[in-house]
Amino acid sequence: MRDFLTVDRVANQIRLRRSTYTGTFLLVEGSSDKTFYQRFVDQLVCELVETSGKQRAIDILKNLEQSNFQGVLAIVDADFDRLETLLHTSHNLLCTDSHDLETILINSPAFNKVVVEFGSEEKIAQFNPEIRLVLLENGMSVGYLLWISKCKGLNLTFDGIKFSKFIDEQTLQIDELKLIQEVKNKSQAYSLRDEDLQQQLKSQKSNNYDPWQICCGHDLVEILSIGLRKVLGSNKAVDVEPNSLERSLRLAYEEIYFRQTQLYLDIRIWEINNQPFRVLRNDT
Known part of the structure; x- marks a missing residue:
């Protein structure tokens, strides 16, 4: 009930704001999303609203749409x-091209800039596989396990798992059995059988889904962080901790990269269909 009231309260605050503000309200999930999108938004005609989560953003949007509120967009x-x-039925709800904001950053030239900045040229040259592909290949194991947990209602906990417990520092390969055991321990889900989860993981991976839709960006950054400490670089853990790397990726991400995304095109289409409301700066 509290969540519903909070959603209702935020929606009403936006309604009240409309009496003095005629621009667009852009709903985003969290603070990092707000930091990212405000670089491309015309803040004279578009106000960003941080909603503290995906479902809350969707619920606030639905609340506003029920009263035919105009000029609101959620990403x-x-x-x-x-x-x-x-299927999201609202024309006012847009999604990232890939799994999340962080995968958009990694699947762009910003990734190469960060690897060059924090990595060792010699070590990177010796690391034969393409780094981005190695991250994807191994990040899929975590992503698929998360998806299995979601689909099967296992309620496994992934927040706070220690990647160092199941990843090879030299190859960045993930030991899936150790991954399963780490997630089970973190979740206190001791009744689940390792063999069953391994089989489900193998079955899901055989479907060969698009890794950019499977992999969670935070997981890929965790793997990169470990790589930059040893096999790709010689950094101290504190210098390449995941939150710091994600900030670096956001800083390295240029407007020209954003213009090449489907999300950018979707926002422009929304602007055309919702005149006079605007979101992006005209120079982007």
């Missing part, structure tokens, strides 16, 4: 929605 992470053919 959320796609997560596994495209793989589940989950």
Whole structure:
């Protein structure tokens, strides 16, 4: 009930704001999303509203739409929605091209800039596989396990798992059995059988879904962080901790990269269909 009231309260605050503000309200999930999108938004005609989560952003949007509120747009992470053919019926709800905001950053030239900045040229040259592909290949194991947990209602906990417990520092390969055991321990889900989860993981991976829809960006950054300490660089853990790397990726991400995304095109289409409301600066 409290969540509903909070959503209702935020929606009403936006309604009250409309009496003095005629621009667009852009709903985003969290603070990092707000930091990212405000670089491309014309803040004279578009106000960003941080909603503290994907579902809350969707619920606030629905609340406003029920009263035919005009000039509101929500941008959320796609997560596994495209793989589940989950259809969002609102024209005022847009999703990231890939799994989340962080995968957009990694699947751009910003990634190369950060690797060059924090990595060792010699070590990177010796690391034969393409780094981005190695991250994807191994990040899929975590992503698929998360998806299995979601689909099967296992309620496994992934926040705070220690990647160092199941990743090879030299190859950045993930030991899936150790991954399962780490997640089970973190979740206190001792009744689940390792063999069953391994089989489910193998079955899901055989479907060969698009890794950019499976992998969680935070997981890829965790793997990169470990790589930059040893096999790709010689950094102290504190200098390449995941939150710091994500900030570096956001800083390295240029407007020209954003213009090449489907999300950018979707926002422009929304602007055309919702005149006179605007979101992006005219020079982007």
